Amino acid sequence: MKKLLCVLFFGFLLTSCQSAWIQEDKAAFYDACLEDANTWVEDPAKAKQYCDCVVIKVMERYPNVNDALDNIELLSRDPDIQTCRIPIMK
Secondary structure (H helix, E strand, C coil), rough: HHHHHHHHHHHHCCCCCCCCHHHHHHHHHHHHHHHHHHHCCCCCHHHHHHHHHHHHHHHHHHHHHHHHHHCCCHCCHHHHHHHHHHCCCC
């Protein structure tokens, strides 16, 4: 998860002038999530399912990409986002 946070932090720094999520933000977040998830999920389809869930929840929680950046450390501990792991761990 630390690797994901680092990738996201630097990716968001590049787009910090804007406030709304753009496709590049979503793609960077999703790609970083997949890279991290593939280290602890054996099935690539489950890693994709997990990241689909995480991206939606993060964008709902932080509609402003700058807010997501400001709260990047909280993402890994957010209970709502952690619920994305439940179906993956079954």
